[in-house]
Amino acid sequence: MGMKSDIKLIDKKGLRLDGRKPDELRPIKIEAGVLKRADGSAYLEWGKNKVLAAVYGPREAHPRHLQDSSKAIVQCRYNMAPFSVSDRKRPGPDRRSVEISKIISEALENVVMTELFPRSSIDVFIEVLEANAGTRCAGLTAASVALADAGVPMRDLVVACAAGKIEDTVVLDLGKEEDNFGQADVPLAIVPRTGELVLLQMDGDLKQEELFKAMEMAMNASMQIYEIQKDALRRRYAVVAEEEKDEIDSAQEEAKT
Numbered sequence: 001m002g003m004k005s006d007i008k009l010i011d012k013k014g015l016r017l018d019g020r021k022p023d024e025l026r027p028i029k030i031e032a033g034v035l036k037r038a039d040g041s042a043y044l045e046w047g048k049n050k051v052l053a054a055v056y057g058p059r060e061a062h063p064r065h066l067q068d069s070s071k072a073i074v075q076c077r078y079n080m081a082p083f084s085v086s087d088r089k090r091p092g093p094d095r096r097s098v099e100i101s102k103i104i105s106e107a108l109e110n111v112v113m114t115e116l117f118p119r120s121s122i123d124v125f126i127e128v129l130e131a132n133a134g135t136r137c138a139g140l141t142a143a144s145v146a147l148a149d150a151g152v153p154m155r156d157l158v159v160a161c162a163a164g165k166i167e168d169t170v171v172l173d174l175g176k177e178e179d180n181f182g183q184a185d186v187p188l189a190i191v192p193r194t195g196e197l198v199l200l201q202m203d204g205d206l207k208q209e210e211l212f213k214a215m216e217m218a219m220n221a222s223m224q225i226y227e228i229q230k231d232a233l234r235r236r237y238a239v240v241a242e243e244e245k246d247e248i249d250s251a252q253e254e255a256k257t
């Protein structure tokens with residue numbers, strides 16, 4: 001954010017470097033249930049970001065001093081693969097990934113019915129395979145689909161999206177160059193059913209009216225992303241139902257012989 005460059009981020013026609021209009025999202029694809037050994041999983045592509053989320057649990061929280069006798073804890077680990085960025089990233093946690101893990105855990109705790117699973121832990125692993133700005137939003141959006149895929153009881157999904165400012169214009173969903181050379185980035189996450197805000201951060205500077213405009217843009221786009229999440233889950237359940245039907249059919253066949 002705020003790096004100097006001669007690159008023109010918006011052209012004369014009002015279009016951005018990748019041809020998007022100010023209020024246009026990058027293309028988003030989500031697939032649920034991609035990992036066999038996880039209790040729930042999701043793979044998400046958001047522009048050039050590629051993110052995998054895996055969920056394990058609810059299971060007994062370890063070490064024991066972490067256990068809460070009144071509810072489950074949601075533990076998230078956000079990790080960027082060394083090959084996910086053009087300069088190789090040093091493996092292992094750093095200040096940025098610890099912060100992102102914390103804000104994602106807290107956002108998810110708002111929707112997971114933690115009170116149903118005392119002393120348990122619900123573990124969410126987010127692996128960023130390719131990063132191109134907006135990975136915390138991509139990771140959180142994928143994680144909530146993975147939680148639903150795991151059958152973890154939730155009040156709703158969480159959807160995340162960012163908006164910001166480039167060339168004095170408020171725009172949706174900043175890409176890599178826009179993130180580097182832009183003026184502000186505001187990632188947020190909402191619970192669509194209630195409109196609750198469960199994550200709000202800001203990098204850079206915005207006037208009050210610009211902040212409100214950016215938030216409104218990101219919230220409206222979140223409703224589009226919510227549909228993509230639900231669609232991924234519907235497709236997943238259709239596959240699961242088909243597999244179960246096949247199992248019942250073959251069991252009946254076996255019983256006959």
Ligand code: CDP
Pocket residue numbers: 085086087089096131132133134135136137176179
């Ligand atoms: O990814 P997100 O926008 O949520 O977080 P950020 O801290 O604003 O990072 C913006 C982008 O910078 C990331 O998506 C990566 O593309 C890039 N980045 C990087 O190249 N190397 C890092 N160690 C961290 C981030």
